Amino acid sequence: MSLEVNADSKNTIYTPDVARITRIERLSPTEKVFKIVFDDEEIKNKFEFKPGQFVELTVFGLGEAPFSIISNPKNRDFLKLCIRDVGGVSRALHNMEEGEKVGIRGPFGNGYFPYEKMKNQNVLLIAGGLGLAPLMSLIRYILHYREDYKGIMVIYGAVNPESILFKNEIQYWSNRGDISLCLSVDNPDDKWTGEIGICTKLIPRVIFPPDDTYVAVAGPPAMYKYVVYELEKKKYKPENIFLSLERRMECGVGKCNHCHVGNKLVCVDGPVFSLWEIRNLKEAI
Ligand SMILES: Cc1cc2nc3c(=O)[nH]c(=O)nc-3n(C[C@H](O)[C@H](O)[C@H](O)COP(=O)(O)OP(=O)(O)OC[C@H]3O[C@@H](n4cnc5c(N)ncnc54)[C@H](O)[C@@H]3O)c2cc1C
Ligand code: FES
Numbered sequence: 584m585s586l587e588v589n590a591d592s593k594n595t596i597y598t599p600d601v602a603r604i605t606r607i608e609r610l611s612p613t614e615k616v617f618k619i620v621f622d623d624e625e626i627k628n629k630f631e632f633k634p635g636q637f638v639e640l641t642v643f644g645l646g647e648a649p650f651s652i653i654s655n656p657k658n659r660d661f662l663k664l665c666i667r668d669v670g671g672v673s674r675a676l677h678n679m680e681e682g683e684k685v686g687i688r689g690p691f692g693n694g695y696f697p698y699e700k701m702k703n704q705n706v707l708l709i710a711g712g713l714g715l716a717p718l719m720s721l722i723r724y725i726l727h728y729r730e731d732y733k734g735i736m737v738i739y740g741a742v743n744p745e746s747i748l749f750k751n752e753i754q755y756w757s758n759r760g761d762i763s764l765c766l767s768v769d770n771p772d773d774k775w776t777g778e779i780g781i782c783t784k785l786i787p788r789v790i791f792p793p794d795d796t797y798v799a800v801a802g803p804p805a806m807y808k809y810v811v812y813e814l815e816k817k818k819y820k821p822e823n824i825f826l827s828l829e830r831r832m833e834c835g836v837g838k839c840n841h842c843h844v845g846n847k848l849v850c851v852d853g854p855v856f857s858l859w860e861i862r863n864l865k866e867a868i
Pocket of ligand 2: 837
């Protein structure tokens with residue numbers, strides 16, 4: 584999408600396109616997945632995005648918020664968002680029903696996970712909690728073209744078994760046998776047989792060599808410095824480590840400065856950055 588704003592034009596980057604929620608699926612006590620289809624067939628056909636990009640979703644009469652797109656970029660019929668019930672916009676969405684209308688602006692973000700450069704490389708994906716959401720479109724894309732990539736490993740940490748997101752997809756990945764999975768929870772229940780504790784402690788077990796490995800990371804801000812510390816110990820290259828940053832946003836298109844991190848704007852320069860780009864930016868990680 585062009586970032587040019589034409590004051591005479593009815594449709595600007597600030598005008599949401601009308602879309603309909605066609606399916607709502609509960610993932611956990613606090614997260615739901617919303618399947619969304621544009622009303623206008625032409626807009627639907629034109630909508631293209633890259634793994635890691637986001638949209639601004641409007642609840643009409645209330646406001647808007649940015650959400651990562653979790654569906655496969657190859658699928659042009661709909662987009663899916665995974666939304667945690669935390670406040671104004673997200674709570675209103677959680678109270679909506681299938682068939683109701685929302686607005687969509689985007690896709691936004693010029694920084695995305697470099698799925699092309701990752702070809703013929705190992706890909707390590709590290710997610711904490713809701714951080715699995717921004718990684719989902721990348722994982723789906725890679726699995727769509729599985730033969731183009733070397734080893735794939737997902738390290739995912741959640742607070743407890745109940746809060747693990749995308750359980751159906753995780754089961755499917757585990758059945759495929761061509762993707763390694765390491766799941767860890769902070770607070771196990773009686774039935775939990777997997778790893779216990781923060782997921783960063785699983786990084787030393789990764790056997791992918793630094794020369795042909797890309798890493799994609801998303802999770803709560805507090806996780807990043809520990810992940811980076813472990814990845815650097817393994818000598819993974821900063822230019823091959825990609826992190827999705829989340830900051831409070833307003834416009835989503837580089838005009839309001841709400842989302843700045845040092846001299847970068849997360850909405851237009853990110854939300855995905857290489858470690859090489861941001862390692863010296865104050866407050867980035
Ligand atoms: C690039 C980007 C991608 C994002 N992707 C997703 C996504 O895929 N799924 C998703 O659910 N959210 C995502 N978010 C966060 C989302 O945009 C909103 O910030 C969040 O939904 C809260 O907005 P709200 O209007 O519901 O709550 P608000 O009314 O703004 O906030 C209500 C209360 O919740 C607190 N709060 C706000 N955000 C959070 C948070 N993330 N965690 C805990 N407490 C919070 C506020 O401080 C406030 O006290 C993303 C944000 C960015 C910048
Ligand atoms: S959200 Fe307005 S500049 Fe980034």
